[in-house]
Structures are given as structure tokens and as C-alpha cells.
Amino acid sequence: MNTFICYERCTTCKKAQKWLDTKGVEYKVRPIKEKNPTAAELTKWIKKSGKEARKFFNTSGQLYREMGLSAKLKDMSEQEMIDLLATDGMLVKRPLLITDSDILVGFKEAEWEETVL
16 A cells, blocks of 8 residues: 655645545555654655655745755765654655555656656
8 A cells, every 4th residue: 555645734745645536546645744754754754755855855845944944954964864854754755655566756747657657
């Protein structure tokens, strides 16, 4: 079963969820704010996605800006980034779609079309 990790007030998440529903993709919803990804989950997802840990940061988020992370990430190790991401779901880029074979970070319709369907 696919897991759709989202924030209910995020317009991109709403758009992605509508896309999933329209395409008939089965999934369970996991609210990112209430059930933040753990460091172990993030480690697994980053490895599985083939993306750098920094790609999992919500760079347009208020918390990211408040913490000045754009300047700090370049000096952080992957483990430090993962540990930081695990502290607050609002730091994590969303939506995330966890499938049996892939991890999709953010909603890019063409990428989702190619991977999910």
C-alpha cells in the first residue's frame, strides 16, 4: 500500500491528492505534522530515493527560513540533516509518496505519472 505523507493545509499536497484520486491510485494518508517521519524512516527513504538529504527539506517553509537553514545546510553532514528533519515535520518537503519501489518528494506530475502509473 502506498503512503501519502502530506500537510492538510498545503495546496501542493491537495493537488497531489486530487491527482492520486483521479488516477485511482490506492494510498493511506499520513499527516506529516502529527506523525513526523523518524530519523530511521528518513534514512531509509533518502537511500531508497537516491536523492541527497538536502532534497528532503521544505525550502519554502517558514521554519526553514526562520532557522536560516539555507546557509547552514552546506556545513551539515547527512546524519545531521536527517536528525534535524526528524525534529519537525514542517521541515520536510511535501508531499511524499512512499511506494513499494520508490520515494517521490514533492509533486511533479510528470514524475508521478511515470513512477506511479
